[in-house]
Amino acid sequence: MAAVIEVKEVSFRYGENDADVLKNVNVTIEQGEWVSILGPNGSGKSTLAKFFNALLVPGKGEVVSCGLSTGRESNWTAVRRQVGMVFQNPDNQIVAPTVQDDVAFGLENAGIPFKEMEKRVAENIDQLGLNGLENEEPHRLSGGQKQRVAIAGAMALHPRVLVFDEAMSMLDPNGKQEVLQMMHTLRREHDMTIISITHDVEEALSADRLLVLYEGKVLASGSPSAVLEDAALLEEAKLMPPFARRLQQKLAGRGIFLPAAVLRDEELVQQLCRLKQTT
Ligand SMILES: Nc1ncnc2c1ncn2[C@@H]1O[C@H](COP(=O)(O)OP(=O)(O)OP(=O)(O)O)[C@@H](O)[C@H]1O
Numbered sequence: 001m002a003a004v005i006e007v008k009e010v011s012f013r014y015g016e017n018d019a020d021v022l023k024n025v026n027v028t029i030e031q032g033e034w035v036s037i038l039g040p041n042g043s044g045k046s047t048l049a050k051f052f053n054a055l056l057v058p059g060k061g062e063v064v065s066c067g068l069s070t071g072r073e074s075n076w077t078a079v080r081r082q083v084g085m086v087f088q089n090p091d092n093q094i095v096a097p098t099v100q101d102d103v104a105f106g107l108e109n110a111g112i113p114f115k116e117m118e119k120r121v122a123e124n125i126d127q128l129g130l131n132g133l134e135n136e137e138p139h140r141l142s143g144g145q146k147q148r149v150a151i152a153g154a155m156a157l158h159p160r161v162l163v164f165d166e167a168m169s170m171l172d173p174n175g176k177q178e179v180l181q182m183m184h185t186l187r188r189e190h191d192m193t194i195i196s197i198t199h200d201v202e203e204a205l206s207a208d209r210l211l212v213l214y215e216g217k218v219l220a221s222g223s224p225s226a227v228l229e230d231a232a233l234l235e236e237a238k239l240m241p242p243f244a245r246r247l248q249q250k251l252a253g254r255g256i257f258l259p260a261a262v263l264r265d266e267e268l269v270q271q272l273c274r275l276k277q278t279t
């Protein structure tokens with residue numbers, strides 16, 4: 001596998017007199033990987049993400065995104081074309097008067113031919129459940145609908161890397177599942193790399209690898225099971241284990257032991273059923 005994002009010894013502070021928000025961070029993300037970044041409020045997740053597409057550039061250290069060093073201004077346009085980003089607040093991302101135009105905006109800027117643009121806009125509006133809202137004014141939609149518009153616009157561009165910074169926080173559970181399924185499909189069909197920043201450990205279970213940030217440092221990097229089964233690490237990073245794991249721990253406290261560690265609800269149900277059969 002080839003690295004698509006390399007963050008090398010990056011330290012960063014917003015103001016000269018501020019403390020470092022990132023402290024000697026080293027991160028490598030491989031092409032096609034799905035990485036979730038977890039960490040408490042203020043740990044530096046959004047700041048780190050802004051280095052991936054040159055919204056921030058390091059004073060100290062280097063970031064190479066899609067083979068291009070972001071330290072060179074002449075690389076910024078090419079980097080941003082390949083690294084798409086969806087933020088938490090959809091209001092800041094709405095740029096056009098209708099849903100349809102908003103989804104088309106990035107495609108138009110990227111010079112995608114009209115026929116292809118029409119196809120992708122319709123496809124993404126459909127996949128994000130925005131049918132019937134094509135001609136609505138985006139600012140009149142609900143928070144979750146606006147997030148869907150922002151996600152549709154970013155996905156339509158088929159970027160090489162797609163960064164979600166808490167971009168699903170307003171989606172209802174079904175909506176979240178649908179978007180996660182689409183992300184799996186996009187990754188498979190376009191060999192897309194996905195980086196999702198989230199407070200939702202259930203969402204993080206979709207990832208191949210979790211990065212845990214704490215006070216501007218990378219505290220851990222590993223598979224979801226390696227990270228989420230490490231109680232000491234979770235406590236240090238002030239993270240809560242997934243629901244299934246917490247219930248397993250509560251059951252153990254009452255003398256009911258499941259045969260193996262569980263992280264997902266389906267695993268919990270399976271093991272509870274097995275337990276029932278053997279008792
Ligand atoms: N524009 C800014 N100017 C000054 N300080 C900032 C700015 N943006 C963030 N910070 C500070 O940098 C630190 C890290 O913020 P960041 O937004 O990266 O955290 P985060 O992990 O994304 O948190 P959250 O989970 O709340 O989104 C915080 O202490 C924050 O106050």
Ligand SMILES: [Mg+2]
Nearest residue numbers: 045046047165
């Ligand atoms: Mg943030």
